[in-house]
Amino acid sequence: MPVQNLPFIENMEERIQNASLTVYASLGHCFVNGLENRDATAIFNCLRAYAAIDNTKSAEEIFRVTVVAPLIQKIIPHGSSAVVAGSFGDGLENDYQLIKEFIDKDCKFLLEISSAGMLSGFFLVTLLSKN
DSSP states (O other): OOGGGSHHHHHHHHHHHHHHHHHHHHHHHHHHHHHHHTOHHHHHHHHHHHHHTTOHHHHHHHHIIIIIHHHHHHHSOTTOSHHHHTOHHHHHHHHHHHHHHHIIIIIHHHHHHHHHTTOOTHHHHHHHHTO
């Protein structure tokens, strides 16, 4: 009889999956809270936890959804009237400057937190290369 067909093992697998989902959800909430409050200690510990469980993709996605997407939406809203109004050149230069300011203000702190703790700097590089 294969081990995976035993009821005890099947029950344990389900419990482990449920525990994993709970840990991922709690870690996600902690990371979002740390990002919203710019709590360097919480962010650092969350990034360490994500690295420990080999799930940095979730941290990247949370950062994109929580920080990057809302700010980019403010800078370059969907259906922008700037192109229609004919200010295409000036609008792009302005958008570029705003994005540079956004990176300095809202992204650089994450790189500083991750590099201060010897976490891999790939986190921010990977994140920005996907947008």
